[in-house]
Amino acid sequence: MKNLVDNMIHKAKVTYNQANAKMKERFYDMTGTTSASVKEIADFIKNHPDSKLxxxxxxxxxxxxxxxxxxxxxxxxxxxDSSILQVDVHDxxxxxxxYRSYRDKYSLHTPIKFPALEK
Incomplete structure (x- = not known):
């Protein structure tokens, strides 16, 4: 019984986070706010020629x-390996x-208010 309740709570959290991400995405689209997901920011850093590895x-x-x-x-x-553990951007x-993979509640694809990424 405890397993069933835990699964229901987990599914509810996942559904809530997905709905929250979709609302943010639509809001940013409507207002013209630039945004990027953690995955997009990570790919930008990883593939940029000025990045030091x-x-x-x-x-x-x-x-x-x-x-x-x-x-x-x-x-x-x-x-x-290829899993994103941490992303930091600051001035x-x-x-x-x-972003920390072990603690953040949003997924790698949730849009975050972010200045436009330029190469």
């Missing part, structure tokens, strides 16, 4: 650390994005 191997797992500064904005991406005055 540092790879480490711990206990047989491959970790990749990307750092970049672009027009006064600092970008940081941490991957385990001198404020944190723009702080």
């Amino acid at each position: 540092n790879k480490k191997n711990y206990l047989g797992l491959q970790f990749s650390f990307y750092k970049m500064e672009l027009r006064g904005i600092h970008y940081y991406l941490e991957l385990k 001198q005055n404020e944190q723009i994005v702080a």
Whole structure:
């Protein structure tokens, strides 16, 4: 019985987060607010020619650390194999994005208010 209740609670949370992401996406589209998902930001950092890559191997797992500064904005991406563990974007005055896979409730595809990504 406890398993059934736990599954129902989990499904409700997932459904709520998906609905929240869709509402945000529509709101940003309607208002013309630029946004990007954590996945899009991570791909931008990973594929940008100015990104500095540092790879480490711990206990047989491959970790990749990307750092970049672009027009006064600092970008940081941490991957385990190909899974996104951490994404940070900040300028001198404020944190723009702080994503941690182990604690954040939104998915990698939830839109976040973010300045347009330019290569």
